[in-house]
Amino acid sequence: MTHKVHFRTFDIELEVADGQTILDAALAAKIDYPCGCQSGNCGACKSRLFTGKVDLAPYSEFALETSERDQGLVLACRSVPLTDCEIAPLDQDEVVAHPHRVMDCKIGRITEATHDIRVIQIDVIGGGPFSFSPGQYAALTFSGLPPRDFSMANRADEDRLEFHIRRITGGKVSDHILDQLKVGDRVNVEGPYGVSYLRKLHRGPILAVAGSTGLAPIKSIVGSALQIGMKQSIYLYLGVRDERDLYMTDALELLATDYPSLTFTPVLSEPSEQVKYRSGLVTDAVLSDFDDLDGCKAYIAGPPAMVEMAVEKFQLLGIRREDCHADAFYTEAEKAILDQGE
Ligand SMILES: Cc1cc2nc3c(=O)[nH]c(=O)nc-3n(C[C@H](O)[C@H](O)[C@H](O)COP(=O)(O)OP(=O)(O)OC[C@H]3O[C@@H](n4cnc5c(N)ncnc54)[C@H](O)[C@@H]3O)c2cc1C
Numbered sequence: 001m002t003h004k005v006h007f008r009t010f011d012i013e014l015e016v017a018d019g020q021t022i023l024d025a026a027l028a029a030k031i032d033y034p035c036g037c038q039s040g041n042c043g044a045c046k047s048r049l050f051t052g053k054v055d056l057a058p059y060s061e062f063a064l065e066t067s068e069r070d071q072g073l074v075l076a077c078r079s080v081p082l083t084d085c086e087i088a089p090l091d092q093d094e095v096v097a098h099p100h101r102v103m104d105c106k107i108g109r110i111t112e113a114t115h116d117i118r119v120i121q122i123d124v125i126g127g128g129p130f131s132f133s134p135g136q137y138a139a140l141t142f143s144g145l146p147p148r149d150f151s152m153a154n155r156a157d158e159d160r161l162e163f164h165i166r167r168i169t170g171g172k173v174s175d176h177i178l179d180q181l182k183v184g185d186r187v188n189v190e191g192p193y194g195v196s197y198l199r200k201l202h203r204g205p206i207l208a209v210a211g212s213t214g215l216a217p218i219k220s221i222v223g224s225a226l227q228i229g230m231k232q233s234i235y236l237y238l239g240v241r242d243e244r245d246l247y248m249t250d251a252l253e254l255l256a257t258d259y260p261s262l263t264f265t266p267v268l269s270e271p272s273e274q275v276k277y278r279s280g281l282v283t284d285a286v287l288s289d290f291d292d293l294d295g296c297k298a299y300i301a302g303p304p305a306m307v308e309m310a311v312e313k314f315q316l317l318g319i320r321r322e323d324c325h326a327d328a329f330y331t332e333a334e335k336a337i338l339d340q341g342e
Protein backbone atom coordinates (compact mmCIF):
# COMPACT_ATOMS: atom_id res chain seq x y z
CA MET A 1 0.00 0.00 0.00
CA THR A 2 1.37 3.41 -0.93
CA HIS A 3 1.12 6.61 1.12
CA LYS A 4 1.07 10.20 -0.09
CA VAL A 5 3.93 12.36 1.20
CA HIS A 6 3.81 16.11 0.76
CA PHE A 7 7.24 17.77 0.72
CA ARG A 8 6.41 21.20 2.08
CA THR A 9 9.64 23.01 1.06
CA PHE A 10 9.38 21.82 -2.52
CA ASP A 11 5.55 21.84 -2.68
CA ILE A 12 5.59 18.39 -4.27
CA GLU A 13 3.47 15.37 -3.40
CA LEU A 14 4.70 11.84 -4.05
CA GLU A 15 3.31 8.34 -3.67
CA VAL A 16 5.78 6.47 -1.44
CA ALA A 17 5.77 2.70 -1.93
CA ASP A 18 5.28 0.26 0.93
CA GLY A 19 8.59 -0.12 2.79
CA GLN A 20 10.26 2.73 0.90
CA THR A 21 11.89 5.53 2.90
CA ILE A 22 10.86 9.13 2.37
CA LEU A 23 14.40 10.03 1.32
CA ASP A 24 14.53 7.24 -1.28
CA ALA A 25 11.26 8.43 -2.76
CA ALA A 26 12.46 12.05 -2.84
CA LEU A 27 15.78 11.20 -4.47
CA ALA A 28 14.10 8.90 -7.00
CA ALA A 29 11.87 11.84 -7.96
CA LYS A 30 15.02 14.02 -8.36
CA ILE A 31 14.11 16.22 -5.40
CA ASP A 32 17.26 17.90 -4.07
CA TYR A 33 16.64 16.67 -0.50
CA PRO A 34 19.60 17.29 1.86
CA CYS A 35 21.28 14.01 2.75
CA GLY A 36 24.61 12.39 3.47
CA CYS A 37 25.17 8.84 4.70
CA GLN A 38 21.63 7.60 3.92
CA SER A 39 22.03 5.20 6.82
CA GLY A 40 20.88 7.15 9.89
CA ASN A 41 24.36 8.16 10.95
CA CYS A 42 25.03 11.76 9.97
CA GLY A 43 21.85 13.78 10.61
CA ALA A 44 22.02 15.57 7.25
CA CYS A 45 18.45 14.54 6.36
CA LYS A 46 16.96 15.68 9.68
CA SER A 47 13.41 16.82 8.99
CA ARG A 48 10.27 18.05 10.66
CA LEU A 49 7.27 15.74 10.34
CA PHE A 50 4.25 18.05 10.35
CA THR A 51 1.55 15.44 9.94
CA GLY A 52 1.32 11.67 9.70
CA LYS A 53 3.19 8.75 11.21
CA VAL A 54 6.41 7.05 10.15
CA ASP A 55 8.24 3.91 11.16
CA LEU A 56 11.80 4.96 12.06
CA ALA A 57 14.48 2.35 11.31
CA PRO A 58 17.45 2.30 13.74
CA TYR A 59 19.65 5.40 13.73
CA SER A 60 22.47 6.82 15.82
CA GLU A 61 21.77 9.19 18.71
CA PHE A 62 24.38 11.47 17.15
CA ALA A 63 22.20 11.89 14.04
CA LEU A 64 18.96 12.45 15.97
CA GLU A 65 18.87 13.08 19.70
CA THR A 66 15.97 11.70 21.75
CA SER A 67 14.91 15.23 22.66
CA GLU A 68 14.73 16.09 18.94
CA ARG A 69 12.67 12.97 18.24
CA ASP A 70 10.30 14.05 21.04
CA GLN A 71 9.89 17.42 19.31
CA GLY A 72 8.68 15.75 16.11
CA LEU A 73 11.94 15.58 14.18
CA VAL A 74 12.77 12.51 12.10
CA LEU A 75 15.48 11.31 9.73
CA ALA A 76 14.09 11.09 6.19
CA CYS A 77 16.53 8.29 5.31
CA ARG A 78 15.11 6.09 8.11
CA SER A 79 11.43 7.09 7.83
CA VAL A 80 8.98 4.72 6.19
CA PRO A 81 5.48 6.28 6.08
CA LEU A 82 2.71 4.45 7.94
CA THR A 83 0.11 7.05 6.90
CA ASP A 84 -0.02 10.04 4.55
CA CYS A 85 2.56 12.58 5.77
CA GLU A 86 3.79 16.11 5.40
CA ILE A 87 7.50 16.72 5.89
CA ALA A 88 10.24 19.33 5.33
CA PRO A 89 14.00 19.23 5.85
CA LEU A 90 15.14 21.36 8.77
CA ASP A 91 16.18 24.81 7.68
CA GLN A 92 19.91 24.89 7.04
CA ASP A 93 21.80 28.12 7.26
CA GLU A 94 23.43 29.04 3.95
CA VAL A 95 21.96 26.28 1.82
CA VAL A 96 24.20 25.32 -1.09
CA ALA A 97 23.34 23.21 -4.12
CA HIS A 98 25.96 21.89 -6.51
CA PRO A 99 25.20 19.76 -9.57
CA HIS A 100 25.52 16.05 -8.83
CA ARG A 101 28.39 14.62 -10.88
CA VAL A 102 29.61 11.13 -11.74
CA MET A 103 33.14 11.66 -13.00
CA ASP A 104 35.83 9.63 -14.67
CA CYS A 105 39.10 10.56 -12.96
CA LYS A 106 42.77 9.63 -12.97
CA ILE A 107 45.24 9.41 -10.09
CA GLY A 108 47.75 12.24 -10.56
CA ARG A 109 49.92 11.89 -7.46
CA ILE A 110 50.27 9.66 -4.40
CA THR A 111 52.14 10.87 -1.31
CA GLU A 112 53.03 8.77 1.73
CA ALA A 113 51.85 11.12 4.50
CA THR A 114 52.38 8.68 7.40
CA HIS A 115 52.83 4.91 7.90
CA ASP A 116 49.08 4.43 7.33
CA ILE A 117 47.88 7.56 5.49
CA ARG A 118 48.20 8.37 1.80
CA VAL A 119 47.36 11.71 0.22
CA ILE A 120 46.10 11.16 -3.30
CA GLN A 121 45.56 13.82 -5.91
CA ILE A 122 43.07 13.20 -8.65
CA ASP A 123 42.48 14.81 -12.04
CA VAL A 124 38.98 14.94 -13.50
CA ILE A 125 38.99 13.56 -17.04
CA GLY A 126 35.30 13.38 -17.85
CA GLY A 127 31.91 14.23 -16.34
CA GLY A 128 33.00 17.53 -14.74
CA PRO A 129 33.24 20.34 -13.95
CA PHE A 130 33.02 19.49 -10.27
CA SER A 131 31.90 22.13 -7.81
CA PHE A 132 31.54 21.54 -4.08
CA SER A 133 31.59 23.41 -0.81
CA PRO A 134 34.61 23.01 1.49
CA GLY A 135 33.84 20.20 3.95
CA GLN A 136 31.80 18.05 1.55
CA TYR A 137 32.70 14.51 0.46
CA ALA A 138 32.42 12.18 -2.52
CA ALA A 139 32.03 8.46 -3.15
CA LEU A 140 35.15 6.99 -4.76
CA THR A 141 34.94 3.74 -6.71
CA PHE A 142 38.10 1.97 -7.79
CA SER A 143 37.88 -0.77 -10.41
CA GLY A 144 36.30 -3.94 -8.96
CA LEU A 145 35.80 -2.43 -5.49
CA PRO A 146 32.75 -1.07 -3.65
CA PRO A 147 32.26 2.73 -3.38
CA ARG A 148 33.60 4.43 -0.25
CA ASP A 149 33.14 7.95 1.11
CA PHE A 150 36.13 10.29 1.31
CA SER A 151 36.21 14.04 1.95
CA MET A 152 37.75 16.56 -0.40
CA ALA A 153 40.85 18.16 1.17
CA ASN A 154 41.57 20.72 -1.54
CA ARG A 155 40.01 24.16 -1.62
CA ALA A 156 36.91 24.41 -3.78
CA ASP A 157 38.72 26.74 -6.24
CA GLU A 158 41.49 24.22 -6.96
CA ASP A 159 41.09 21.94 -9.99
CA ARG A 160 43.00 18.93 -8.69
CA LEU A 161 41.02 16.96 -6.09
CA GLU A 162 42.88 15.87 -2.98
CA PHE A 163 41.90 13.05 -0.62
CA HIS A 164 43.54 11.75 2.57
CA ILE A 165 43.05 8.01 3.05
CA ARG A 166 43.84 6.10 6.22
CA ARG A 167 44.18 2.32 6.27
CA ILE A 168 41.36 0.54 8.10
CA THR A 169 42.43 -2.94 9.20
CA GLY A 170 40.72 -5.38 6.86
CA GLY A 171 39.31 -2.52 4.77
CA LYS A 172 39.05 -3.45 1.10
CA VAL A 173 39.39 0.01 -0.39
CA SER A 174 41.95 1.54 1.97
CA ASP A 175 44.12 -1.60 1.63
CA HIS A 176 43.95 -1.23 -2.14
CA ILE A 177 44.89 2.45 -1.97
CA LEU A 178 47.83 1.88 0.35
CA ASP A 179 49.16 -1.29 -1.27
CA GLN A 180 48.35 -1.21 -4.96
CA LEU A 181 47.21 2.16 -6.24
CA LYS A 182 49.44 3.72 -8.94
CA VAL A 183 49.64 7.09 -10.64
CA GLY A 184 47.52 6.85 -13.80
CA ASP A 185 44.94 4.44 -12.32
CA ARG A 186 41.30 5.36 -12.97
CA VAL A 187 38.72 6.10 -10.30
CA ASN A 188 35.08 7.07 -10.45
CA VAL A 189 34.20 10.06 -8.24
CA GLU A 190 30.55 10.75 -7.46
CA GLY A 191 29.20 13.69 -5.46
CA PRO A 192 29.34 16.09 -3.79
CA TYR A 193 27.54 14.99 -0.62
CA GLY A 194 27.18 16.26 2.94
CA VAL A 195 26.00 19.33 4.79
CA SER A 196 29.00 19.97 7.06
CA TYR A 197 30.38 22.63 4.77
CA LEU A 198 31.90 26.04 5.46
CA ARG A 199 29.31 28.72 6.27
CA LYS A 200 30.84 31.68 4.48
CA LEU A 201 28.51 34.29 5.97
CA HIS A 202 29.36 33.43 9.58
CA ARG A 203 31.38 36.16 11.28
CA GLY A 204 32.09 34.62 14.72
CA PRO A 205 35.14 32.54 15.63
CA ILE A 206 35.69 29.17 13.95
CA LEU A 207 36.70 26.07 15.85
CA ALA A 208 37.99 23.40 13.45
CA VAL A 209 38.72 20.01 15.02
CA ALA A 210 40.13 17.05 13.11
CA GLY A 211 40.91 13.50 14.21
CA SER A 212 43.50 11.87 11.92
CA THR A 213 42.27 12.05 8.29
CA GLY A 214 39.41 14.19 9.53
CA LEU A 215 42.02 16.77 8.57
CA ALA A 216 40.91 16.39 4.93
CA PRO A 217 37.59 18.31 5.15
CA ILE A 218 38.98 20.57 7.90
CA LYS A 219 41.95 21.57 5.71
CA SER A 220 39.54 22.40 2.89
CA ILE A 221 37.34 24.46 5.23
CA VAL A 222 40.20 26.37 6.89
CA GLY A 223 42.13 26.91 3.64
CA SER A 224 39.02 28.18 1.87
CA ALA A 225 37.99 30.44 4.77
CA LEU A 226 41.40 32.12 4.72
CA GLN A 227 41.56 32.30 0.95
CA ILE A 228 38.18 34.05 0.62
CA GLY A 229 39.22 36.58 3.27
CA MET A 230 37.19 35.48 6.31
CA LYS A 231 38.69 37.60 9.07
CA GLN A 232 37.63 35.95 12.32
CA SER A 233 39.88 33.86 14.56
CA ILE A 234 40.20 30.25 13.42
CA TYR A 235 41.33 27.65 15.96
CA LEU A 236 42.49 24.47 14.24
CA TYR A 237 43.11 21.36 16.36
CA LEU A 238 44.50 18.12 14.96
CA GLY A 239 44.22 15.07 17.22
CA VAL A 240 46.23 11.92 16.51
CA ARG A 241 47.68 9.09 18.62
CA ASP A 242 51.43 9.67 18.40
CA GLU A 243 53.95 11.87 16.61
CA ARG A 244 54.28 9.37 13.75
CA ASP A 245 50.56 9.87 12.99
CA LEU A 246 50.92 13.62 12.42
CA TYR A 247 51.02 14.85 8.84
CA MET A 248 51.01 18.19 7.02
CA THR A 249 52.07 19.93 10.24
CA ASP A 250 54.79 21.96 8.48
CA ALA A 251 52.31 23.25 5.90
CA LEU A 252 49.74 24.09 8.59
CA GLU A 253 52.33 25.83 10.78
CA LEU A 254 53.37 27.87 7.75
CA LEU A 255 49.74 28.76 7.05
CA ALA A 256 49.39 29.93 10.67
CA THR A 257 52.48 32.13 10.19
CA ASP A 258 51.03 33.63 7.00
CA TYR A 259 47.60 34.20 8.59
CA PRO A 260 47.80 35.49 12.19
CA SER A 261 44.06 34.82 12.60
CA LEU A 262 44.84 31.06 12.46
CA THR A 263 46.06 29.09 15.47
CA PHE A 264 47.16 25.50 14.86
CA THR A 265 47.37 23.03 17.75
CA PRO A 266 48.37 19.37 17.26
CA VAL A 267 47.38 17.13 20.19
CA LEU A 268 48.71 13.59 20.79
CA SER A 269 46.52 11.18 22.73
CA GLU A 270 49.16 8.44 23.24
CA PRO A 271 52.62 9.99 22.90
CA SER A 272 55.31 7.30 23.16
CA GLU A 273 57.89 9.78 24.44
CA GLN A 274 58.25 13.37 25.57
CA VAL A 275 57.39 15.47 22.53
CA LYS A 276 57.01 19.17 21.83
CA TYR A 277 53.26 18.77 21.24
CA ARG A 278 50.39 18.83 23.69
CA SER A 279 49.13 15.50 24.93
CA GLY A 280 45.68 14.19 25.83
CA LEU A 281 42.40 13.97 23.99
CA VAL A 282 41.86 16.67 21.40
CA THR A 283 38.38 17.37 22.82
CA ASP A 284 39.89 17.92 26.30
CA ALA A 285 42.45 20.33 24.83
CA VAL A 286 39.59 22.43 23.43
CA LEU A 287 37.69 22.26 26.73
CA SER A 288 40.74 23.50 28.63
CA ASP A 289 41.46 26.32 26.15
CA PHE A 290 37.97 27.87 26.04
CA ASP A 291 35.48 29.01 28.69
CA ASP A 292 32.72 29.93 26.28
CA LEU A 293 32.01 28.84 22.70
CA ASP A 294 28.79 30.83 22.35
CA GLY A 295 28.73 32.44 18.89
CA CYS A 296 31.34 30.07 17.44
CA LYS A 297 30.85 27.63 14.65
CA ALA A 298 32.54 24.27 15.10
CA TYR A 299 33.58 22.04 12.20
CA ILE A 300 34.46 18.57 13.42
CA ALA A 301 35.57 15.53 11.41
CA GLY A 302 37.17 12.15 12.05
CA PRO A 303 36.52 8.92 13.95
CA PRO A 304 32.89 8.64 15.14
CA ALA A 305 33.79 8.35 18.85
CA MET A 306 35.79 11.58 18.74
CA VAL A 307 33.18 13.46 16.73
CA GLU A 308 30.31 12.37 18.98
CA MET A 309 32.25 13.32 22.11
CA ALA A 310 33.22 16.70 20.64
CA VAL A 311 29.63 17.59 19.71
CA GLU A 312 28.41 16.58 23.17
CA LYS A 313 31.18 18.31 25.16
CA PHE A 314 31.38 21.51 23.13
CA GLN A 315 27.70 22.14 23.83
CA LEU A 316 28.62 22.32 27.53
CA LEU A 317 30.62 25.44 26.59
CA GLY A 318 27.56 27.13 25.13
CA ILE A 319 27.81 26.34 21.43
CA ARG A 320 24.46 25.56 19.84
CA ARG A 321 23.97 22.06 18.34
CA GLU A 322 23.06 23.66 15.00
CA ASP A 323 26.44 25.44 14.99
CA CYS A 324 28.31 22.11 15.24
CA HIS A 325 28.88 20.89 11.68
CA ALA A 326 30.21 17.40 12.10
CA ASP A 327 31.18 14.51 9.85
CA ALA A 328 31.76 11.21 11.61
CA PHE A 329 33.85 8.87 9.43
CA TYR A 330 31.71 5.74 9.79
CA THR A 331 33.12 2.58 8.20
CA GLU A 332 30.98 0.00 6.43
CA ALA A 333 31.15 -2.19 9.55
CA GLU A 334 29.68 0.60 11.69
CA LYS A 335 26.96 1.27 9.13
CA ALA A 336 26.17 -2.48 9.00
CA ILE A 337 25.77 -2.62 12.80
CA LEU A 338 23.20 0.16 12.63
CA ASP A 339 21.38 -1.50 9.75
CA GLN A 340 21.05 -4.66 11.84
CA GLY A 341 19.52 -2.55 14.59
CA GLU A 342 22.09 -3.58 17.20
C1 LIG B 1 31.08 11.21 5.28
C2 LIG B 1 32.34 10.40 5.38
C3 LIG B 1 33.55 10.94 5.00
C4 LIG B 1 34.72 10.20 5.13
N1 LIG B 1 35.92 10.76 4.76
C5 LIG B 1 37.07 10.07 4.94
C6 LIG B 1 38.34 10.63 4.63
O1 LIG B 1 38.45 11.76 4.14
N2 LIG B 1 39.45 9.88 4.85
C7 LIG B 1 39.39 8.62 5.38
O2 LIG B 1 40.43 8.00 5.57
N3 LIG B 1 38.18 8.05 5.68
C8 LIG B 1 37.04 8.74 5.47
N4 LIG B 1 35.84 8.17 5.77
C9 LIG B 1 35.80 6.80 6.27
C10 LIG B 1 35.89 5.83 5.10
O3 LIG B 1 34.80 6.00 4.21
C11 LIG B 1 35.82 4.43 5.68
O4 LIG B 1 36.87 4.23 6.57
C12 LIG B 1 35.82 3.43 4.58
O5 LIG B 1 34.83 2.50 4.93
C13 LIG B 1 37.11 2.67 4.40
O6 LIG B 1 36.84 1.71 3.41
P1 LIG B 1 37.51 0.31 3.41
O7 LIG B 1 36.96 -0.42 2.22
O8 LIG B 1 38.99 0.43 3.49
O9 LIG B 1 37.05 -0.35 4.77
P2 LIG B 1 35.62 -1.03 5.09
O10 LIG B 1 35.17 -1.94 4.02
O11 LIG B 1 34.70 0.03 5.52
O12 LIG B 1 36.01 -1.90 6.29
C14 LIG B 1 36.21 -1.39 7.60
C15 LIG B 1 36.16 -2.53 8.58
O13 LIG B 1 34.85 -3.08 8.59
C16 LIG B 1 34.83 -4.46 8.22
N5 LIG B 1 33.62 -4.60 7.38
C17 LIG B 1 33.44 -4.17 6.11
N6 LIG B 1 32.18 -4.38 5.68
C18 LIG B 1 31.54 -4.98 6.71
C19 LIG B 1 30.21 -5.44 6.92
N7 LIG B 1 29.27 -5.34 5.97
N8 LIG B 1 29.90 -5.99 8.11
C20 LIG B 1 30.83 -6.10 9.09
N9 LIG B 1 32.11 -5.68 8.96
C21 LIG B 1 32.46 -5.13 7.79
C22 LIG B 1 36.15 -4.67 7.52
O14 LIG B 1 36.62 -5.99 7.67
C23 LIG B 1 37.07 -3.70 8.24
O15 LIG B 1 37.56 -4.21 9.43
C24 LIG B 1 34.65 8.89 5.62
C25 LIG B 1 33.43 8.33 5.99
C26 LIG B 1 32.28 9.06 5.86
C27 LIG B 1 30.96 8.44 6.25
Ligand code: FES
Nearest residue numbers: 036037038043077
Ligand atom coordinates in the same frame (compact mmCIF):
# COMPACT_ATOMS: atom_id res chain seq x y z
S1 FES C 1 21.33 10.97 5.33
FE1 FES C 1 19.95 10.51 6.92
S2 FES C 1 21.15 10.45 8.70
FE2 FES C 1 22.63 10.68 7.09
